[in-house]
Structures are given as C-alpha cells and as structure tokens.
Amino acid sequence: MKTQKQEIKKDVDDQRVSFSGKMGAPLFTWPWQNLGSYKYILFGPFLAEFMYSTIYGNKKSEYDWCMHIVILSSLRGVVHQLWSSCDYMLFVNRNHRISREGIDFEQIDNEWHWDNFIILQALVASIPFLINPSFANFPIWQTTGIVFCLLFHIGISEPLYYWLHRMLHSSYFFQQYHWLHHSSKVNHPFTGGHATFLEHLLLCVIIGVPIVGTTLIGYGSVIMFYGYILAFDFLRCMGHSNVEVVPHHIFETFPTLKYLIYTPTYHFIHHKDMKTNFCLFMPLFDVLGKTMNETSWDLHKENGSTKGKKAKAPEFVFLAHGVDIMSSMHVPFIFRSLSSLPFATKLVLLPIWPFALLVVFIMWAKSKTFLLTFCNLRGKLLQSWVVPRFGFMYFLPFAKDGINKQIEEAILTADKIGVKVLSLAALNKNEALNGGGKLFVTKLPDLKVHVVHGNTLTASVILNEIPQDVKEVFLTGATSKLGRAIALYLARRQVRVLMLTQSTERFTSIQKEAPLQNQSFLVQVTKYQAAKHCKTWILGKWTLPREQTWAPPGTHFHQFVVPPVIEFRRDCTYSKLAAMKLPDDVQGLGACEYTMERGVVHACHAGGIVHLLEGWSHHEVGAIDVDRLDLVWEAALRHGFKPV
Template structure:
C-alpha cells in the first residue's frame, strides 16, 4: 500500500474480499449461454433427481489430482532426471500424443465402452451414467469409481509413453488434458453449435470429430455411437447411428423458445438463464436483467435499470412472446410504477406485461387460517398491501396497523370499510402480514405463536423461535411444468413465486390484458385459474424451534 494512497489505489472489487470472483460470473454465464444459443438437442427437461445424482461430479478432480501427484512422485524415483525435467515444448512429443490418442486410446476406449454395455457391467456400473438421458456438461464425469480408474489408465497412455521415451512437454500435457475435458464436456452439453461449414470444407473431419448431437444419440439409443471423440471406429465396426447426420442438421435449425420471466443479475443486456415448458402447451424462459441488488436502491441507477427492462420487453415483443412477468426487484412504485411506465411509453405493445399482484394477493388471502377475524399489517405499504386490506375488508376481517403513518395512508386511500381498520399498538394479533422495512422491535413484540406472512418478495429475518414464518408468496408447481432443476432463490424444490406463476397463468388462459401500474385482475379469477392448471398452495411449515 502506498504511504499516501491516491485515487484508484485499490482495485474496484477490493471491498468484496474473497467474494471478488463474483464479478466474473456475469461474463461467464453470458458467454456460455450466448455460445450455446438455441440449438438444444433433447427438449426433455432436467429434474432434481439428476441434479442429486450428479452433484459429486468433482470427485474425479480430487482423484485425478492425487494420481497426477503420485505419478510425478514415482517418475522422479524411477526415471533418470533428464526425463523427469519436462521442457515447455517438444514438437515430436506433441505429434506422438495426438497419434497415441487417435490410435490406442480411441480404439481401446471403443471396445471398453462396448463391454460396459454388456448386461453384467452395464447393470453394475455404466447404467449410473446412462440414467441421465438429457445430458449436461457434468454428466460427462458422472461415473462409478471403477470406471474412472479405467478411463484414467487409458488417457494416461500418451502421457506416460511420451515421458518414457523422453518427448513429453508441458505444452503437450496441457493441450491433451484440456482437449479431453473440452471434448468430454462438449459432447454432453445438449447444445449443438459446431457449424456445418466445417465439415463442408474438410469432409473427412466427420470421422475425427464428434458433435454433441452425435453423442446424445448414444444416450437415447444406447447401442450406437460408442466412440470416444472420433466416430471413425463406429464407422469401421458398424455401430454408427444412421440418424446422426439428420439429428445434427435439425438441431442447428431449431426455433427459439418463448414466455418470459424477468429476474436480475449483471451484464450489459438481458440474457437467458432458464428454459422450461408446460405440458407441451407453453414454452418459458427466464431472462436476467444485468444489475446487482445494490444498484436497485441507488437513485442514479433507476433510468439505466428501466432502460434495460424496456429493451428486454421490446426484444421479447419482436420474438413473438405473449406474456412477460416482472420478478424480484424489477417492479416497484418508485422504480417503474409497478411496470406501468413501459406500457405508457409503448402503448402499441402486443405483449402483456404482468406484475403478478392479483395472484400474490390471492395466495396470501388463502394462507390466512380460516376463522381469523383480525390481522396486523405492517411494513412498507405497496400496491399489494392496499389490495390486501381491501380484500380482507370484503371478507369481514378487521385490519390493524401499529404505525400511525400507515393507518393514515390506508384511511385516506380506502374510504370504505368503516370500523374495519384500527390503529392498535397492542401487537396482540396472531396473524401478521409483513412487508419490507419490518423492524426488529416490532417482530420481537409479536405474541408467542404468531404467524408471519410476508407480502414482499423477500422473506423477513427469522428472529423468533416461538413463531411461525410463512415463505414469500409462492405455490407448488405441477409435474407438467418440466425442466425445473434449480430452486428459485430461497424457495424449496419445485416451488415457484406467485409473481412468476402469474405470467404462466396469463399465457395459459390467453388473457388479453396488462396487469401492471395500478391495474389489477380479479383475485378469485386468477386464483381459480391457477388451481385449475395444477398449481397447489403451500402450508405453513416453518417454525424456529427452541
């Protein structure tokens, strides 16, 4: 550190400490999804069973690291020093590595792979790998331990041979290991991106380079396309799948998916992070708005955020998207008038902008136990809060507020319902509807057994061990919604936020109206449609125990 640090002495990400690498995530994610494009090979969705099965993919990294260290140690003990001091580059060793891979490694792997498909070995070992019909990159290393041992022995042939004859180099080792990892991951990524012109320029390449679609057929047909990375051995021994070329070409011609949910992250423009489909009736995507949560509270970022969201809406409009729902921080009164400014700026929009408020209100109303006569509402008042109070009055449920400012705002905005709104600082109510800015003092004032039901996108901090905390407005999704293999924020598996579900329901019902700004749909209509499509309400299960 300089004696008198000046401007820009520290790196911009110094305050992040060990979390500084998070700044690379947006670029990595964006480049990966841009690279993969839309040419998915198998449209069937991934599920959590596969995620659990493949979660130990990094075991092979530990195993390989140990073997490389042991190999280096043994080489120093056995071989002359001249052979263990590997130079940076040796051309003959590089060529030898490629030839040994194309010959012994590919040939032996082909027959090993065919042996693994024999019933005895397949049922005991290789079926674990083939449990993943829809592959992803880490599927490539999801194998039983015994298989990894044999694979390492095969891949070690070029490295050990060049070391023994004195032609090994750091470059050849680096290239070969990188080649194996890249080709293995590429073959299992379920996206086809190798252009046809490569094979047009050099036709024999089809025998030396497999594609993602080529290997995907092995995972769907099982008895074809056994080769490692070079299909030549499938051609020689007659195990090449006859539909390989047709699948390759059709995968590159697939149309884009469509119905969008806007979340938030960081890069220069919105990009796709998830794709799902609903009972073959609806295609869905989740697009990320490139901003961090911190930027949403900075007034100087408001216009930039709105510009990105508006660009995403217009891009979705061009793609023929029917509905776009606004998630997490991408809607708010101060930010964009709950999405209303986009419709005001673009009155010709055919795409329907949905903020999900009506379904959120319906979910909360149906989370309140039957027989409830009074609830307390506290936290920052929003469009949803006002709608909740009005709906509770219609159900003859009295609403109490602990803060005078909240009481005056509600009284001014909602003139009807005389006697149904009270200013009460006793905190005696057992049902609390809580929004943003819920104070620690208020939460600690709640009586034992209180049920906290949030109406904001983020859950309150659980400070009480003797109270119940409902999750943020959300519902269980039906089995017909496929390719859901990650959790949405803090929600449990196969549970989706009401804001996101609302967009799906709007698209399924074909409703030709916006729900943004201060416009809301009829709660009961949205709720009934949501249940009809298989979404199920959650029960309160969270209690912090002593």
C-alpha cells in the first residue's frame, strides 16, 4: 500500500513544471541587486538619523521610529535564522523531515539574498514617518488595537493573499514571476523570502493592511507593530520549514483548529501540487475556494507521528570530529551560507564564540555522536556524523579512553541500524589512539559494518601528485601509516626517500618490508638540514616555519598533516590536504568539508565511499596494504572521483 508521501511524489513526477521564466520581466529583479552584500548600507540613514537625534536632539526624539525599524528588521532576521538552525538540526528532527532530499549549493546560492524583502519593507514602512514624523507617537500597548489587527488580517489579508496567490499561479504570472519561488527543490525558512521584487511589493500590501488599518482607526501601538510583523514572519518560516513541527494530536483534539492554522506539511503539498493549498496561514480559505488537497491531513499525520517511525538508515557514514572552537561553527545549523563555503574565520562568528565554547563544554560532558550532513550518490544515502571532541583533546593522555569509547559507540550504532561502511576521519583513526581503527575490529569481531580508515586512497592521492620524473623526496612523519606506505611505494619506483625519523628501529622495520633490490632507496635522516637540496617535501608531521627554511627555493610541499602547515615560504608552493572531488551525480550536498572547496572531500572520506561503491567486504584498518594503492586509485577514478 502506498503512503501519502509516495502518492504526492508520483503527482510531482506527473506534473513537473519546467521553470523557464523570464528574468527580464518588469519588476522581476531588485533595485539594489548590483550592490550584492553591500545592500545593508541602505539601513545606514536609519542608524545615522537615530544616532544623531540621540546625541544632539531631545531625550524623546521624533525620530525614534528609525531605531524601531532597525531593531525590528534585525529581529526579523533573527527569527528566520533561528528557524533555519532548527531546520538543519538533523540530529533532532531527522524523523520529522518532510522531504528526504538535501539542500544543494545551487539552491543556497539562489536563495542567498532571501532577506531582500526585509530591506524593502523597512523602506516602505519609513514613508509615512518621513511625511509626518509625529505620526510615530504610539502608545506601547492597546488591547483593542491587537484585536482589530487580527480582524483586519483574517478579514482582508488572508482572502487577499489567497486571491493574489492564485493569480500568480496563472499561466502568465507564473511564467514571468512566480516560477522563481517554486524553483527551490526543498522547502526551507529562507525559501519564503526567495521571490521577485513584484511579489514582495504585493506582500507589502498583505502585511501592511492590518497595521495601516488599525493605525488609521486610532488603535496603533508599538507592541502591535512588533507582534504582528514577527508573528507573520514566524508563521511564514514555519510553513516553509522542511520539518513537521505541529503535532497531529492537536488537530484530533481540536478538529476546527486545522482550518485556522496551516502546517509545514500543508504548504509542502502546495510546492509539489501547485493547484492546491494556496492559503496564507488559514486553510479555511482553501476549503471555501475548493483548492484544498485531500491528502493534507493524512500526510500531516504521517509526518507528525513518531510511532514506529525511523529515518532511513544510511549506507555510508563518515565519522568526523571538531578541529577547534571557531571551525565548530562551520556547520549548516549555525549559518548555512558560511558552511556552503570553505571554512575561514569570519568576523560575524566572533560574537558567538563564547556561546560555542559553552556548547562545546556541554557536548564534552553529555553529548554522543550526532548527525551533521547527508547527501545521495547513485541512490545511496551518505551521512556525516560528528564525535564531539576537538583536535587538542586527541593529544591528552587522559582523554584517550573517552574518545575511543565514543567512537566505539558510533560504530555499534552504525552496525545496529544497518550501515555498510563507516569511515574514520583524521584523528579518529590516530595510530596512538586506536591503531588506525584496528582496536575496534579486534574488540568487536562480529561487526557487519565495515570500518575503514581511508588512508589507502589518501596515500594514492599524494603519490599521484608527485611528478614521475622526481628522483628524490624528503618525508616527515615517515614511520606513520601514511609515511610508511608512501616510502615503500616510492622505493618500488626507485625514488630515493629521505625518511626523517629518530627511531632507527622503526626505520629498519620499514626498510625490511621493501624488496631487497629497493631497500637502498630508503635513507634515514635525523635533521631537516639533510633535505636542503631536495625540492620535493612530503610533510606528515607539523613543520614549523624555521624548519621550512631548510627547503631550497622552488620546493613544493605535499602534506598529510592535520591541521595543514603554515604556508610560510613565498618562494615555494604548497599542496592542500589530500582530497578528491566527488562524482558529478552527487545530490543534496550543500556544505563544504572544513577548508575544502565545494564538492571536494578529504581523501579518507572519498576512500570510504569508494569502499562502499566497490562493495568490498573487508575492514580497512591498521597498516596500509601497499599492493592496493593502485587498485584503490583506479577504482576511485572509475567511479567518477577526480583529483583536485
């Protein structure tokens, strides 16, 4: 028996609209479109006027309305941002998501200037006050005004919106304007603001009628302005959310209520079946206009219920970890716009750094692994989980057992829900911590999930960066898992490898692994000075600027050290961390992995995905099998991964 959601999806497939509207239509684009992010200077006059009147004017200034416009505009942005954060908290709402698709980079870029309407409405709101500043002398509260505002909304704004919305779905207006709003694949609170200039001019009328009407009859108040506008934004964000937040039990207890307030599911149906569910906030008008979708309440019950309901289990999990407090904010549920770009320290993050630090302490004490992002590749669900531990903690001896316990819990959870491959990120597979994941495979011999460190592909990426004509390399971190594999592979290619290590015993052990005829190509060195004539350096451990000074001009630094080394030398070049570009057919990817470019993941992450796509049945833990380096590289290329 098909679920309501499957029936809706069939309707979408049958009635898919080609969004090929004309961006040259009158009033399609925004007047300040060419300003880009500098558009916020339009708030400058409001701030300047308020500051001037506060400093040089009377204590009670006639220009206080400037302050209220700025404050109200800021609060509106906060409302939208909080809803966006809630929408992206996959670790909380994964069982209540309406659409299982992810929001990709294209949608994020298209909705980048979702807040244009806040600027527009601020400018429109300023017009009556500019004509007559004394018009702003409102009381703080008037109960009668609140009642009249609601009556104006229900009696005028709701039916007017319903009529205008249906008009926008007519052939001409949809093809010229409204297609833009419906071009977003997945509903999100920012989607509500993603529309043309003309549509938001009409929305100014909708939101303005109750405010202007109540004011003209003499019952305007400050609370009415703030309350109505923020409530309007709250409900718009709720309707465009991709998470069902309205419990279906409410409608069972109070059946009439379902005609007075819409739900995210109700509006989701409109975005899929565009001939139904046109209302603003009250489905009553769809009932009166005979445009309500018959599946609305059944689908709402399906999305709002948790009884026996579980989110689809992923086939692949990448188990990541935090690097530092600042980078911990590079997640979609903080600012999705910033997370869609490679990580960099932004000034906007500094004010919330103390809050992030507090959350980190709570996570250390309470949290388990949580879901961060997901995407789809050839019908397979790929997820990123995060261990709430940060870079420096992995080097604290007393933290070792706690970290391993959390990683083990994540592996057991993945095994329980049916994950096929779990790939360990960077420090989660540290040799000193758990032997590259070998600890878990040994301790849990009956695991069905395949634990993968992905280092085989990491080593392959680094090796394929090195030109074929190179005859000598300098290698730090030479006795690590990656260093050992790289050294042995290069020795087979008859490349002389200067292995920086103080341990003769570990060097000798690696040297003996090489074929007898290639052992002479592995050379132990104990100081950086030994590489002063070598122009190919491979860094597997943190290298200070003063140590980099021993490299001759023109040296290229390859690296597999986390975090990356400081690019100190201006006369040398540096590779980024080993990474690969995901295949072109990946879907729903909308966040960058740390400092990586869009669509690029660390090589160990890619290595785990290749493990899944190839259907390999072994664990990839412990020492790297040098014989598999070429095999894994060729498999990655065959599946559409590309070197960066």
